[in-house]
Amino acid sequence: PSHQGGDAPIRLTDNDAALAKLSAVRLGYLSDPFIKHFVPRASFQPSRPPLINIGTFVRTVTIDDLVEQWIKLSNKEGKRCQIVSLGAGSDTRFWRLATGPQNDGLSTYIEVDFPENTMKKAMAIKKSKDLSVILGSPIDVKLGGTALSSPRYQLFPADLRQDPNISLKSLTTAPPPLNPSLPTLLIFECVLVYMQPEESNCLLQWFQSYFASTGVLGTIVYEMFGLGDSFGRVMVSNLKARNVSLPGADPFPSYQSLPSRFLNLGYTTARALTLKEIRRSYVEPEELDRISKLEMLDEIEELDLVLEHYAITWGLSLTSSSMGTWSEW
Numbered sequence: 001p002s003h004q005g006g007d008a009p010i011r012l013t014d015n016d017a018a019l020a021k022l023s024a025v026r027l028g029y030l031s032d033p034f035i036k037h038f039v040p041r042a043s044f045q046p047s048r049p050p051l052i053n054i055g056t057f058v059r060t061v062t063i064d065d066l067v068e069q070w071i072k073l074s075n076k077e078g079k080r081c082q083i084v085s086l087g088a089g090s091d092t093r094f095w096r097l098a099t100g101p102q103n104d105g106l107s108t109y110i111e112v113d114f115p116e117n118t119m120k121k122a123m124a125i126k127k128s129k130d131l132s133v134i135l136g137s138p139i140d141v142k143l144g145g146t147a148l149s150s151p152r153y154q155l156f157p158a159d160l161r162q163d164p165n166i167s168l169k170s171l172t173t174a175p176p177p178l179n180p181s182l183p184t185l186l187i188f189e190c191v192l193v194y195m196q197p198e199e200s201n202c203l204l205q206w207f208q209s210y211f212a213s214t215g216v217l218g219t220i221v222y223e224m225f226g227l228g229d230s231f232g233r234v235m236v237s238n239l240k241a242r243n244v245s246l247p248g249a250d251p252f253p254s255y256q257s258l259p260s261r262f263l264n265l266g267y268t269t270a271r272a273l274t275l276k277e278i279r280r281s282y283v284e285p286e287e288l289d290r291i292s293k294l295e296m297l298d299e300i301e302e303l304d305l306v307l308e309h310y311a312i313t314w315g316l317s318l319t320s321s322s323m324g325t326w327s328e329w
């Protein structure tokens with residue numbers, strides 16, 4: 001199918017994600033010195049409501065922790081790891097990792113998004129010394145400004161709905177190409193809902209076959225789900241009002257069905273947790289206590305209603321090694 005012209009609303013969802021992160025950082029939920037470089041006029045942007053800040057906090061610390069565990073397990077096996085973030089938008093995880101304790105454990109970090117978004121990101125990186133100094137040199141901006149490559153970080157333009165043999169070909173050829181023998185983690189943070197399930201299956205299968213003979217492959221998906229109830233319908237109609245359609249949101253209506261996305265494709269393990277469960281049972285009590293003091297929140301029931309419509313699913317494919325404990329998190 002042709003997607004010409006209709007993609008602007010999808011690309012713009014990255015602005016929401018970046019503004020939500022900026023808001024959570026400014027109010028003290030999260031620490032991220034890099035996000036401001038990706039938001040134009042950052043200091044003039046309004047804060048988001050407490051519900052959004054708490055959701056952004058829970059989602060970010062959980063994915064950060066899954067990533068950290070993945071790097072540590074890879075390193076235990078004597079390998080550095082590779083991370084591929086699909087639909088990465090303005091995400092800053094590479095910069096946070098490269099300036100944190102896991103830096104040595106990371107081999108390469110690759111990001112993919114629509115060309116309009118990768119071009120914006122490449123420009124922001126070139127413009128900011130804080131960002132570019134961490135990449136090392138040389139930094140090459142290529143493909144008309146839509147691609148960037150540096151010793152450990154690469155940014156590629158692609159439409160992820162298209163045949164990965166074509167759209168992701170440059171990942172397999174670019175110097176350095178995606179290494180099929182390193183433990184590799186795929187991150188889809190709020191991305192797959194914008195694609196048809198067949199398209200995302202195709203993508204996941206492409207990575208599985210690329211790593212089939214030698215690699216270890218893990219995947220993290222963060223997604224809204226269960227949109228058929230009354231609250232979910234409100235979420236969908238808010239997005240529809242902005243011309244954002246969610247073709248990938250329907251196939252996993254319940255939280256129990258989320259791991260089947262991976263298991264149906266032959267992943268060995270998969271687990272899902274809603275942000276509601278994670279906030280209640282997995283976030284450290286001291287952290288919950290700390291963030292509860294940042295802002296007044298009187299709608300605790302509404303918070304649960306929102307958080308139970310978002311889940312993190314993670315799965316492991318192609319492993320016979322000690323990486324298996326990752327799925328227990």
Ligand code: SAM
Nearest residue numbers: 011013014017087088089113114159160161189
């Ligand atoms: N992952 C980032 C985060 O969590 O902050 C950005 C999330 S934003 C909600 C969704 C991102 O996915 C946007 O940057 C959008 O352009 C990208 N995206 C959605 N569909 C895509 C596609 N078919 N090809 C490439 N990128 C896509």
